[in-house]
Amino acid sequence: MRKQVLTLVLAGAAGLAATSVIAAGGPIEHRKAIMQSVGASAGLAGGMMKGEIAYSPAAGKAVIASMNAAAHSFGAFFPEGSDAGDTTAAPAIWSDAAGFEAALAKFAEATGAAMAASGKDGPADLDAFKAVAGPIMGNCKSCHEAFRVKK
Numbered sequence: 001m002r003k004q005v006l007t008l009v010l011a012g013a014a015g016l017a018a019t020s021v022i023a024a025g026g027p028i029e030h031r032k033a034i035m036q037s038v039g040a041s042a043g044l045a046g047g048m049m050k051g052e053i054a055y056s057p058a059a060g061k062a063v064i065a066s067m068n069a070a071a072h073s074f075g076a077f078f079p080e081g082s083d084a085g086d087t088t089a090a091p092a093i094w095s096d097a098a099g100f101e102a103a104l105a106k107f108a109e110a111t112g113a114a115m116a117a118s119g120k121d122g123p124a125d126l127d128a129f130k131a132v133a134g135p136i137m138g139n140c141k142s143c144h145e146a147f148r149v150k151k
């Protein structure tokens with residue numbers, strides 16, 4: 001009797017866990033959401049660099065911190081088998097895992113350096129922001145060319 005109750009409780013817990021995984025979305029949704037935030041930050045960065053949006057240290061810091069968080073979390077959402085589905089992730093991510101790791105590390109190095117140079121309040125002026133944001137932006141194209149397919 002006790003064993004049956006325990007089995008029921010366990011089955012219920014497993015069901016709950018499965019439901020929450022579905023509700024929260026799978027790895028493809030997670031990594032795309034991360035890249036969408038990177039894209040939005042890049043839009044803000046580009047707007048400030050072109051002078052279309054007034055620069056402020058807080059906005060500069062927001063760009064850098066969100067990209068740094070993305071650089072550190074993005075790589076966790078590429079489990080085996082997540083190459084199929086609504087994704088533009090290239091097969092090279094799995095066939096050249098070391099290369100992808102290196103691209104992620106390069107991205108994280110640039111965002112980390114920008115964080116370190118930002119201080120508590122963000123880069124003081126647009127020139128200081130450009131100096132650290134420029135190297136971050138160079139990573140978008142190089143990684144996308146190697147590890148993303150056009151659809």
Ligand code: HEC
Nearest residue numbers: 032035036038039042087088089103104107139140143147
């Ligand atoms: C280390 C590799 C890497 C770097 C660096 C990188 N990306 Fe990506 N990006 C990807 C991959 C892989 C995808 C495809 C994700 C998928 O569809 O599963 C992607 C997808 C995207 C998407 C589409 C998201 C969607 O909804 O499908 C945008 C926008 C984007 N990246 C912007 C950027 C910008 C802007 C930068 C630079 C600041 C950047 N990325 C840097 C690897 C990278």
